[in-house]
Amino acid sequence: MLNVGIIGLGVGEQHIAGYLRHPACSVVAVCDIADKKRVMAQAKYPDVRVTADADEILTDPKIDVVSIASYDNYHYEHIVKGLSNGKHLFVEKPLCLHQHELEHIQALLQDRPHLKISSNLILRMSPRFRDLKCRIQKGELGTLYYIEADYHYGRIHKIHHGWRGSIPYYSVVLGGAVHMVDLLLWLTGDSVAEVAAVGTNIGSKGSCFKYNDTVVAILRCKSGMVAKVVANFPCVHPHFHALSVYGTKGSFINGTDHALLYTSHSAGTIPEVISTLYPGVHKGDLIYSFIEAILNDTEPEVSSNDVFRVMAVCFAIEQAARNGTVTSVCSVGEFNDGTHNTVWQADYRRGRKTGRA
Ligand SMILES: NC(=O)c1ccc[n+]([C@@H]2O[C@H](COP(=O)([O-])OP(=O)(O)OC[C@H]3O[C@@H](n4cnc5c(N)ncnc54)[C@H](O)[C@@H]3O)[C@@H](O)[C@H]2O)c1
Structure with a gap:
């Protein structure tokens, strides 16, 4: 066992269900700094410390x-x-x-x-995005050349009134667009070479939120594919992952009820309707694979290397938006040498450092 x-018993409480799904797990202790949450937890989970x-x-x-x-x-x-404690x-x-925190963790x-x-x-x-990945792998979209991945947060009160607006630093890229960067890398298997980005906080004027609430990034991938990734937090729009994937043979456009797949250039051709569930996920859904990885010493669905790569792209976007410069995303060993705006991208596997990805 x-x-x-x-x-943390916000989204962390939803992790409990994820662990309980695995027969080799037992949730023995929970922690929260809020009295109210601890009282709730004690009543709801009497056997847990x-x-x-x-x-x-x-x-x-x-x-x-x-x-x-x-x-x-x-x-x-x-x-x-x-x-440090194993x-x-x-x-x-x-x-x-x-x-620098990422580097230390690595x-x-x-x-x-x-x-x-x-x-x-x-x-x-998400079943919708897993379906898309299968279609990309089967070649239904042909060679990918452009992706738009917009994170519409749609819950402005959470940055203007909750902890997100009051902690020392909050990033809409790291807190929101990170999901879209992960989708981009995971769906395509590509990696990002360089990024340009701009941001604004017009949507938060007069609130306590001091940082960019919207960031738009343009990415160039190693394959030559280009992409736009957006963190759009103040939008008057429901929470939504606006993902459009364009290939030489097909275009996938996500929607709330269904996605559309266009596979013909001919005007008037009816697109295929893709109605796999979206988002259709529980916040604990990755935990089973994580536990299996621990027990079998394999990689989980989201490996450490995946996380480091996604974070490196996000830090490059942050840097590009801050400095107004095109910023390269590099592999291990290519630290910022003062002449290039480079951001370290890990390619760490079991202690082995590799060259530029
Ligand atoms: N993966 C996702 O889709 C997803 C969705 C929502 C939130 N999150 C992430 O989850 C984290 C928590 O966000 P949330 O929405 O659950 O917030 P929340 O406010 O709903 O809950 C956070 C809880 O953690 C507690 N907490 C905070 N710091 C603590 C500390 N140092 N020690 C003990 N308890 C602490 C708070 O008291 C609160 O009860 C954030 O990092 C957020 O980015 C991820």
Whole structure:
């Protein structure tokens, strides 16, 4: 049996169902700094230890796996403590908020190759996007040349009034567009060479939210494919992942009820309606694969390498939006040398560092 502890009982509470689905898991402790959440947890899960102190979970030798679902600004310190104490970690996105933190996490993991770390990049589990990936692999869309991936947040109150507006730093790229960057890399198997980006906070004028609430990034991939990734937080629009994938043989356009697949240039051709479930995911859906990976020493659905690559692209977007420069995404070993605006992209596999991807 693997003993599990969970830190943060917002989306973290939904992780419980994910762990319970695996017969080799037992959730033994949960943690929240809010009194109300601890009272709720004690009543709802009477056999589970409830604490206000994350260290109690991160340093407990009887706990094997920790879900980190605290506010974004705590993830890094919880990860460092968790890895240092031999825990496997399932971390809510974003993994961390700064590039130097990512580098440190990678170094810690490199010294502990027996530990697993993953992140809840949950859109991969959406039946709609899994269906799309199969179609891309079967060649139904031909050679991909352009992707638009817009994250419409649609819940402005959460950045203007909740913790997102009051923690020391919040990024709509790391907090939202990260899902679209993951979809882009996972669907195509491509990697990103360089990015340009601009941002605005017009939608948050007069609120306590001090950072860009909207960022638009243009990406050039290694294959030559181009993409646009957007984090659009203040939109007057329901929460939605506006994904359009264009290939030489077909175009996939996501919609709320269904997606459309166009496979003919002829005007008036009726597109195929794709009605696989969207989003159709539970926030704990990646956990089964994470536990299997720990038990069998295999890679989970979202590997550490996947997470590092996605984060590196997000940090490049952040840097490009901040500096107004085109920013390269690099592999391990290509640290910013002061002459190029490069952002480190890990290609870390079991302690092996590789050259430029
Ligand atoms: N993967 C996804 O699709 C997804 C969706 C929503 C949120 N998230 C992520 O989950 C994390 C939590 O967001 P949320 O929406 O659940 O917020 P939330 O406010 O609903 O819940 C967070 C809970 O964590 C507790 N908490 C915060 N910091 C803590 C700490 N240091 N120690 C113990 N408890 C702490 C808070 O008291 C709160 O109860 C964020 O990182 C967010 O980005 C991911």
